[in-house]
Amino acid sequence: MTTAIYAAGAVCWRLIDGKVHVLVIHRTVYGDVTIPKGKVDPGESLPQTAVREIAEETGLAVALGVPLGVSRYPLPSGREKIVHYWAAEVSDRAVQRSTFKPNAEVAALEWVTVKRARGYLSYEPDVEILDAFAKLLDQDVTSTFSLAVVRHGKAVSRSSWSGDDATRPLTERGVEQAAGLVATLSAWAPKRIVSSPAVRCVTTVTPLAAAAGLEIKRDAGISQDAWESGEDEVRRVVGKRVRAGKSAIICSHGPVLPEIMREVALATGTPLGSYVTDAAGLETGAFSVVHLSATSPGSGIIAIETHAPRA
Template sequence: MTPQPTAQAVRSKWTDKAVYAAGAVVWRLVDDKLHILLIHRTKYRDVTLPKGKVDPGEMLAETAVREVHEETGIRVSLGVPVGVSRYHLPSSKQKVVHYWAAEATDRAIRESTFVPNKEIAALEWVPLKKARARLSYPVDHEILDFFAKLVDDGVLRTFPVIALRHAKALHRSEWDGADAARPLTERGRRQADSIVGPLRAFGVRRIVTSDAVRCVQTVKPLAKSLDRKSVKTAKISQDAWEDGTDDLRSVIGRRVRSGKPAVVCSHGPVLPGILSEIALATGTIQGSYVSSAADLEPGAFSVVHLSSSNPGSGIIAIETHSPKV
């Protein structure tokens, strides 16, 4: 009998052949009517959604934002993920493209410097129903179908509450001081730098962090990039969690009520409680996906997408991202 390949072997084979890319279904309201942005590519003479290949060291979310800007001149923040397309390239490799919904604000459109070029011949805003007829490829139709479901469900406009685990810190056995004073390792500092772009891709404007040094150091590069101060609180610290004085509910409740994109940086043991509080605050039935979203490695984060118009309607989507360093 021929031995079957292991799951790891299958994954390795897929990874070796796959080309990864990311993009977005960019949308806007024109006279209260939804329009989708399509690109007409010069070389291929086709009509598709803005997307492009991942650059070395990039995480998918920042690829999507960068490619939308490079192809259209429009700066966007990512909303809900709307699917993954897979297809074969002429080289026989698989291309795997991750997509998000992304609203183009009036200001972003005004500031676009797009002009037709050797890659993109034209941009076209079309109503959702007409977009399907314009698109050249069936894989784009599948992404648009998922996007249309969000529209039908009335949950297209969202905001994220992001649960972030601090980056790699010195082990307790390597530190003689108070646990809350443990700093990041060199790898941890690299992780903190590497997640700035992905977190900014989701439009983060508010930073709330445990007052432990390892958490404060994790969000410091993001705060510098945004030119904003982080809010430090013992209410979501591991020390408070261990002695029963934490107050996750008040911190998370405030973030949900604000309706503003925010990142909340805390500790591995505390994260399940943070995700649980987000679920409770939004009337979401908790399941294994909530627990999975809390099981993060150092420097990783889960993006919880909530409805802007009705946060109490439940979690719309959860996605998890891990640093590459």
């Protein structure tokens, strides 16, 4: 059996004269027109690949938005190519700072309307992904933000720890999981990190905070101690993050995660269902990303994606 080739990319979009335009690239060697994407490098996560490839092909720094789907198609070699896509809003600042120059891989970049892009794109799988993006536009979903709900990394067991439960440290694997979160969670460009004050939670998000230049907001309202005593303040913590409308990280404990996800659903008027509870069933070091409308978060959860730990 041949091994599949994995890749990732995004439909990059921006408003031009009040109308949504998407970015297509004219490739030099193939003479075709495609959506920005590229192959996964060894050790990369798919979100990390998408952001890196967009930067390399277009010179644009982007943060990922809503997942758009997966394309699968055979290559001439007989191997299958599997490409994961997201939407990615491009700010005016990112455009102004673009480092793109025509090169041996990409001859030109072009911002076009969705309708024109359908006629430009050379491959049907790209058109299908563009159509998924167009459906979001039809639902008046453009600008979004994300809440990444993270379960802390693997910690020393209670039975082998003589101190307070809140002081239990991460194991060596947990430390590796914390380091592995940095590149992947950075793909959504979080603006805030909120954590249970427990050592295992704070340590999990410390590498990300250092990389992003963010302060960790320790909040006992999402601690396991507060949850076990019935004194948690999950609703307050989640409500504040939804009202803020900016991408954020919430790091807590396995038993608390279902309540966090439930409150995200309630705060956004989303019907409760298995997709919400499933997103809370995380192993240590894993996380779920909840995507919400920046203009009307009360319209409900747009999408949820779950990512396994990197170690």
